[in-house]
Amino acid sequence: MSVKNEMIKNLNEKECLEDFQTLQNKKELASSWFKELRDKICNSFEDVENKKMYKKRKISFDQNKWERDGGGGGIISIMRGNVFEKVGVNISTVHGEFSNEFRQQIPGAEEDGLFWASGISVVSHMCNPHVPAAHMNTRMLVTGKGNKKKIWFGGGGDLTPTFKDIKSSNIFHQELKNTCDKYDPSYYPRFKSWCDEYFYLPHREESRGVGGIFLDYLCNEDWERDLSFIKDIGLTFLNSYLKIIQNRLSKEFTQKDRDFQLVKRGRYVEFNLLYDRGTIFGLKTGGNTEAVLMSLPPKVSWY
Amino acid sequence: MSVKNEMIKNLNEKECLEDFQTLQNKKELASSWFKELRDKICNSFEDVENKKMYKKRKISFDQNKWERDGGGGGIISIMRGNVFEKVGVNISTVHGEFSNEFRQQIPGAEEDGLFWASGISVVSHMCNPHVPAAHMNTRMLVTGKGNKKKIWFGGGGDLTPTFKDIKSSNIFHQELKNTCDKYDPSYYPRFKSWCDEYFYLPHREESRGVGGIFLDYLCNEDWERDLSFIKDIGLTFLNSYLKIIQNRLSKEFTQKDRDFQLVKRGRYVEFNLLYDRGTIFGLKTGGNTEAVLMSLPPKVSWY
Numbered sequence: 001m002s003v004k005n006e007m008i009k010n011l012n013e014k015e016c017l018e019d020f021q022t023l024q025n026k027k028e029l030a031s032s033w034f035k036e037l038r039d040k041i042c043n044s045f046e047d048v049e050n051k052k053m054y055k056k057r058k059i060s061f062d063q064n065k066w067e068r069d070g071g072g073g074g075i076i077s078i079m080r081g082n083v084f085e086k087v088g089v090n091i092s093t094v095h096g097e098f099s100n101e102f103r104q105q106i107p108g109a110e111e112d113g114l115f116w117a118s119g120i121s122v123v124s125h126m127c128n129p130h131v132p133a134a135h136m137n138t139r140m141l142v143t144g145k146g147n148k149k150k151i152w153f154g155g156g157g158d159l160t161p162t163f164k165d166i167k168s169s170n171i172f173h174q175e176l177k178n179t180c181d182k183y184d185p186s187y188y189p190r191f192k193s194w195c196d197e198y199f200y201l202p203h204r205e206e207s208r209g210v211g212g213i214f215l216d217y218l219c220n221e222d223w224e225r226d227l228s229f230i231k232d233i234g235l236t237f238l239n240s241y242l243k244i245i246q247n248r249l250s251k252e253f254t255q256k257d258r259d260f261q262l263v264k265r266g267r268y269v270e271f272n273l274l275y276d277r278g279t280i281f282g283l284k285t286g287g288n289t290e291a292v293l294m295s296l297p298p299k300v301s302w303y
Numbered sequence: 304m305s306v307k308n309e310m311i312k313n314l315n316e317k318e319c320l321e322d323f324q325t326l327q328n329k330k331e332l333a334s335s336w337f338k339e340l341r342d343k344i345c346n347s348f349e350d351v352e353n354k355k356m357y358k359k360r361k362i363s364f365d366q367n368k369w370e371r372d373g374g375g376g377g378i379i380s381i382m383r384g385n386v387f388e389k390v391g392v393n394i395s396t397v398h399g400e401f402s403n404e405f406r407q408q409i410p411g412a413e414e415d416g417l418f419w420a421s422g423i424s425v426v427s428h429m430c431n432p433h434v435p436a437a438h439m440n441t442r443m444l445v446t447g448k449g450n451k452k453k454i455w456f457g458g459g460g461d462l463t464p465t466f467k468d469i470k471s472s473n474i475f476h477q478e479l480k481n482t483c484d485k486y487d488p489s490y491y492p493r494f495k496s497w498c499d500e501y502f503y504l505p506h507r508e509e510s511r512g513v514g515g516i517f518l519d520y521l522c523n524e525d526w527e528r529d530l531s532f533i534k535d536i537g538l539t540f541l542n543s544y545l546k547i548i549q550n551r552l553s554k555e556f557t558q559k560d561r562d563f564q565l566v567k568r569g570r571y572v573e574f575n576l577l578y579d580r581g582t583i584f585g586l587k588t589g590g591n592t593e594a595v596l597m598s599l600p601p602k603v604s605w606y
Contacts, residue, residue: 202586203587266599269572269603270576270596273573273576274577274583274586283506283577284506289506293605299565299602299604300604301601301602301603302596302599
């Protein structure tokens with residue numbers, strides 16, 4: 001059984017009988033964590049940016065709030081600087097009803113299509129081609145009505161260097177592995193494979209980057225422990241990426257390196273628009289276009 | 304009934320009883336026309352490019368031949384210059400068997416999936432943001448086995464200015480209309496609407512450009528007349544686009560205009576990777592990746 005099917009099965013076997021207040025608490029715990037993590041990430045990235053500042057003006061994230069027609073909304077935070085060419089941190093908490101087309105694809109939504117979702121998503125494209133691009137997303141999902149709710153977490157993080165960069169890849173993978181191992185020794189190998197499988201461009205026969213972890217339908221007996229794991233993924237992503245940035249930031253680059261970075265970013269765009277579930281799903285279910293496409297790099301080339 | 308459904312119905316009602324030699328002749332007439340048109344277009348574009356030449360070296364198209372695993376192949380011609388930032392002209396003649404996934408989507412391929420296809424595709428992205436980008440494609444398709452072949456033409460052309468440019472849009476539409484009207488007064492209004500409907504980005508609530516014509520499943524009693532119409536579309540595209548280039552080429556532009564052009568090109572990429580049938584179909588049926596993605600602009604920005 002594939003990791004995905006195994007996790008969906010796990011999810012289906014544990015339909016939770018939640019009273020309203022318990023569920024409400026969980027929703028609030030998760031969504032306020034995503035907000036807290038957003039602040040941690042934005043503050044850390046602003047610190048990095050302003051240490052390398054060329055201008056007197058402090059460079060910081062701009063925030064843009066959006067509301068969803070069907071219910072809920074989110075905040076896009078974007079910073080454009082001299083270290084981070086473009087970094088976006090989105091948080092959103094939305095609810096509503098999936099269209100018939102999508103109900104069959106989401107566990108628990110088959111019957112009435114009702115859903116609640118909250119999450120954070122980070123994508124950074126860097127000025128220096130020697131600093132890898134990075135992506136992290138964690139989210140909580142609730143589907144179904146009445147007492148038969150399905151509740152789960154999903155997410156992951158992955159790294160996209162322009163050039164071969166074993167040291168950065170090792171830091172990223174090792175720290176994610178350490179975090180996974182604290183919860184379950186089977187997590188890292190399973191979620192690493194899932195990530196490799198997911199971030200692959202068949203038409204190029206290329207991986208998008210050097211991977212990381214990818215998971216969905218995470219739903220163990222101990223919900224608090226799952227939330228704690230999801231929190232640790234976010235913190236591990238932040239800490240390991242800050243180390244990678246520090247290691248690589250002062251490495252000099254040529255125009256040729258930069259040109260190659262822009263071509264490599266083309267593959268990022270191809271992946272996101274052709275294959276990424278979140279992007280296609282977001283755009284085709286009336287998600288916020290600016291928030292969904294925040295992931296696209298600021299400058300791109302196709303030869 | 305929509306134009307599309309009406310044309311598919313038209314196609315289904317006229318399954319042609321072709322003997323092998325008649326069909327072979329038609330295939331050769333069409334594919335040699337696409338080659339002839341490729342040469343006309345490349346020669347005309349090279350002339351434009353070299354009139355504005357800044358260097359002594361003549362700028363010309365590079366050709367790259369590719370072969371298809373399943374049968375047939377094509378030639379990609381690309382020129383990068385000081386007028387044409389990147390212009391690609393692909394011709395291809397391929398045959399084989401559609402995978403089960405795609406058989407249901409192609410008239411005549413439901414039973415055995417056999418197909419033969421030949422066509423030309425042109426996409427030009429210009430250095431000067433005041434010169435619109437343009438796209439043209441014409442093709443002949445044959446599906447089915449034995450005597451029950453379906454044979455049809457498809458194609459069209461459309462224009463994508465960066466800025467409002469009524470004069471260019473009028474030239475393009477008027478010349479396409481004149482050509483359509485010579486064959487059937489219902490063609491232009493039907494194929495213009497189809498084009499407007501097709502080149503639309505729902506997630507942006509924007510059109511890709513100012514349209515043109517789009518048609519498929521063209522199959523009248525008089526096959527030679529259909530081929531003549533398809534030929535005229537190619538020539539009309541070339542002549543009207545050359546006029547537009549001449550009109551706009553000397554218009555001065557600023558860095559801000561250029562930046563806006565690169566953002567506008569982002570929409571072009573979004574359309575092609577998220578919605579374009581040819582692109583998605585090509586990539587997911589093992590088409591030649593370089594040929595399929597030849598359409599992507601050389602430099603692009605997302606804000």
